[in-house]
Amino acid sequence: MLKGSMDTDAALATRLSRDLEAAFPLLVTQHQDRLYTIALRLLGDRRDAEEVAQDALVRAFRAMAGYPSERTAALRLRPWLASIAVNLARNRRRRLDDRRPPNQLEPMLDDGFDLVAEGRARPDATSDRRETQRELAAALLHLAPGVRAAIVLRHVDGLSIAETAAALGRPEGTIKAQVHRGLRELRLVLAAEAAPPPPRTTTQSARLVPAMETLR
Amino acid sequence: MTTTIDLETALSGLRASAPATVGRGALVAAGLADEYAPIDTPLGQVFVAWNGRGVSWVAAGDDGTVFERTFRSKTGRQVDRAAALPPRLRQAIKRRLGGDRRARISLDLRGHSPFEVAVWTKALEIPRGEVRPYGWIAAEIGRPKAVRAVGTALAHNPVPLVVPCHRVVRSDGLIGQYSMGGPDAKRRILAAEGLDTRALEADAAAGRRYTGSDTTHIVCHPTCRDARRVTERHKVTFPSLSAAAAAGYRPYKHCRPVSLAA
Numbered sequence: 043m044l045k046g047s048m049d050t051d052a053a054l055a056t057r058l059s060r061d062l063e064a065a066f067p068l069l070v071t072q073h074q075d076r077l078y079t080i081a082l083r084l085l086g087d088r089r090d091a092e093e094v095a096q097d098a099l100v101r102a103f104r105a106m107a108g109y110p111s112e113r114t115a116a117l118r119l120r121p122w123l124a125s126i127a128v129n130l131a132r133n134r135r136r137r138l139d140d141r142r143p144p145n146q147l148e149p150m151l152d153d154g155f156d157l158v159a160e161g162r163a164r165p166d167a168t169s170d171r172r173e174t175q176r177e178l179a180a181a182l183l184h185l186a187p188g189v190r191a192a193i194v195l196r197h198v199d200g201l202s203i204a205e206t207a208a209a210l211g212r213p214e215g216t217i218k219a220q221v222h223r224g225l226r227e228l229r230l231v232l233a234a235e236a237a238p239p240p241p242r243t244t245t246q247s248a249r250l251v252p253a254m255e256t257l258r
Numbered sequence: 259m260t261t262t263i264d265l266e267t268a269l270s271g272l273r274a275s276a277p278a279t280v281g282r283g284a285l286v287a288a289g290l291a292d293e294y295a296p297i298d299t300p301l302g303q304v305f306v307a308w309n310g311r312g313v314s315w316v317a318a319g320d321d322g323t324v325f326e327r328t329f330r331s332k333t334g335r336q337v338d339r340a341a342a343l344p345p346r347l348r349q350a351i352k353r354r355l356g357g358d359r360r361a362r363i364s365l366d367l368r369g370h371s372p373f374e375v376a377v378w379t380k381a382l383e384i385p386r387g388e389v390r391p392y393g394w395i396a397a398e399i400g401r402p403k404a405v406r407a408v409g410t411a412l413a414h415n416p417v418p419l420v421v422p423c424h425r426v427v428r429s430d431g432l433i434g435q436y437s438m439g440g441p442d443a444k445r446r447i448l449a450a451e452g453l454d455t456r457a458l459e460a461d462a463a464a465g466r467r468y469t470g471s472d473t474t475h476i477v478c479h480p481t482c483r484d485a486r487r488v489t490e491r492h493k494v495t496f497p498s499l500s501a502a503a504a505a506g507y508r509p510y511k512h513c514r515p516v517s518l519a520a
């Protein structure tokens with residue numbers, strides 16, 4: 043992403059390689075929010091996201107504890123940590139899917155916004171923006187898991203295409219296509235939700251086509 | 259309105275802040291920070307600290323701030339009060355204090371010398387309701403001359419009660435020091451474990467250091483559970499192991515009495 047964060051990452055990796063125990067708290071401070079965000083946007087549940095984020099940090103620590111120091115020093119922390127969180131989230135989602143049917147996912151959605159720093163938004167704009175974010179978070183969960191992971195890493199977490207590809211272990215071309223597809227599908231889902239609910243008999247594609255046209 | 263926002267900007271607005279439990283939990287699991295909570299014991303309330311590696315500190319007291327200060331100065335790590343011990347750990351400690359030596363408790367003994375760890379590990383073998391002299395630990399860990407160092411190591415036990423240093427007494431049979439409240443607390447916990455400390459100290463003062471049975475011609479530590487089953491009629495006491503050997507008694511293989519330079 044930004045040059046600055048890559049420099050910070052390289053410096054942190056060097057410190058971790060020299061004294062893992064002393065530098066690890068810094069890694070926690072710098073990366074816990076993004077790992078939590080990735081898990082939250084992939085899973086849609088705050089409790090699950092907390093566990094995945096914590097577990098990802100612990101696994102990163104244990105992995106580095108077993109690495110020779112040159113390997114730790116060479117880590118690209120942002121994509122590497124993201125890949126750990128994505129894998130843990132995937133495993134957790136599979137376990138959850140085994141226990142609950144997919145159509146019950148929605149009532150469990152958790153936007154997680156009471157924890158978001160509100161930034162510089164004007165108070166009157168806040169509730170509108172929140173509503174938009176809530177819809178967007180819900181829309182993300184309609185995406186296929188692979189596409190969702192690409193969107194979350196590229197546009198929520200802000201990794202570059204190359205970093206997203208490294209984190210997900212897929213070619214950059216695939217990531218570009220998935221991100222493109224994800225953005226398009228998000229627009230469709232959001233437009234469909236903004237429109238009045240269609241009659242039960244309408245098929246999804248039929249109701250989405252006009253919405254897509256209005257957005258373009 | 260969803261139709262007017264820039265989707266990519268909106269996605270970057272989905273970043274959330276992790277609750278404090280995430281980072282703290284990770285540090286605790288990695289053994290870089292600890293949590294602590296109180297537990298009731300025969301010595302009253304004690305605080306137990308733990309992390310992902312195991313139990314790291316045990317100390318008496320009802321003032322958490324004192325515990326936190328001591329912990330930080332001894333370990334250099336952060337410690338936070340938890341609502342309660344993890345249920346598994348609590349259960350394991352209760353079982354251990356109740357005499358069940360099969361209850362598994364991981365211990366975080368980083369930063370301590372191999373000698374200290376050997377002493378504490380050996381103390382874990384002493385059954386509830388029994389005591390062994392410092393010299394026994396020294397002999398058992400292959401350092402028979404390091405009796406004084408054994409005493410020092412036990413005094414520095416970071417996890418008293420969990421590692422039952424209270425079951426180790428002076429080689430002359432006197433009750434000896436105790437890091438968690440002195441000799442009185444040591445008598446109290448040993449009494450709670452079913453030991454007659456007054457009889458123990460009276461025997462020691464009278465020079466009765468070993469107990470034998472004239473039917474088996476086996477000699478034991480006086481508190482060995484098998485020695486205590488010997489009836490008064492068949493009980494023989496010795497001031498030293500050499501006296502027992504001279505009388506034709508051999509050391510019991512379970513409690514393994516050793517010669518002690520008292």
